[in-house]
Ligand SMILES: NC(=O)C1=CN([C@@H]2O[C@H](COP(=O)(O)OP(=O)(O)OC[C@H]3O[C@@H](n4cnc5c(N)ncnc54)[C@H](OP(=O)(O)O)[C@@H]3O)[C@@H](O)[C@H]2O)C=CC1
């Protein structure tokens with residue numbers, strides 16, 4: 001017997017990803033678009049209030065801002081659901097703590113990238129970093145995005161940095177160099193550097209460069225269409241429906257964490 005469609009609400013419905021998500025959910029017979037909502041006070045023309053939307057959904061898919069996502073997680077946990085798929089990036093430590101706290105009560109999948117290829121790349125970066133001696137191989141992460149993006153480095157760049165640091169058995173925060181400007185001195189061994197470019201309509205390009213004397217290994221990914229983020233978020237929504245409380249990531253969804 002076929003399953004009834006999973007009822008999904010879309011947060012930040014007027015945003016780039018919000019619009020892409022609504023189209024993708026409507027095109028997928030496994031899901032029903034139960035509700036769309038945007039900022040408080042913006043209702044009508046197919047948009048419900050947040051409370052109305054949450055009451056109609058089993059899962060909320062949220063690509064908004066760090067503050068809005070952390071608030072949504074608190075609210076969903078406070079009412080015992082729905083479960084959440086969070087794609088927003090740029091969180092600070094307090095916002096991440098709020099989400100972790102909410103995940104004690106509801107199931108949350110959060111990822112800086114819902115791309116299948118990118119999540120596979122994360123595993124490759126971790127393996128390469130484990131294999132290459134940090135005294136000989138410098139790790140630099142280069143990312144480029146469209147002119148509207150508000151956070152830097154991107155959530156994906158930070159995931160890749162965490163993968164490289166994880167491969168070396170260290171915490172990213174202890175070795176990350178997010179900005180360089182002026183006379184900064186020679187590069188310390190072991191640093192993981194980030195370089196950020198913003199312009200035009202670039203959807204998302206990421207490279208991890210392992211640089212040694214006389215050679216360079218580059219692992220890279222380019223996003224050609226936002227639809228693949230939306231499809232990944234749908235896979236996450238289907239996976240998280242009915243899961244116990246906890247904070248999960250896209251590599252859990254894809255079975256890459258086993
Ligand atoms: N994990 C992944 O795979 C991906 C993640 N992203 C991330 O998703 C986020 C959104 O990206 P994108 O769609 O391009 O950005 P947009 O700015 O187009 O969309 C975000 C939307 O959220 C709305 N918003 C802000 N506050 C609230 C609130 N309190 N309640 C409801 N809606 C709110 C904004 O409204 P307003 O316009 O009125 O300010 C805006 O329309 C970013 O953090 C981005 O990095 C993007 C693509 C893929």
Ligand SMILES: O=C(O)C1=N[C@H](C(=O)O)C[C@H](O)C1
Pocket residue numbers: 089112113145149153154155156157203204205
């Ligand atoms: O803001 C975007 O557009 C994107 N944000 C995510 C990120 O910060 O990594 C994912 C993707 O690169 C697009």
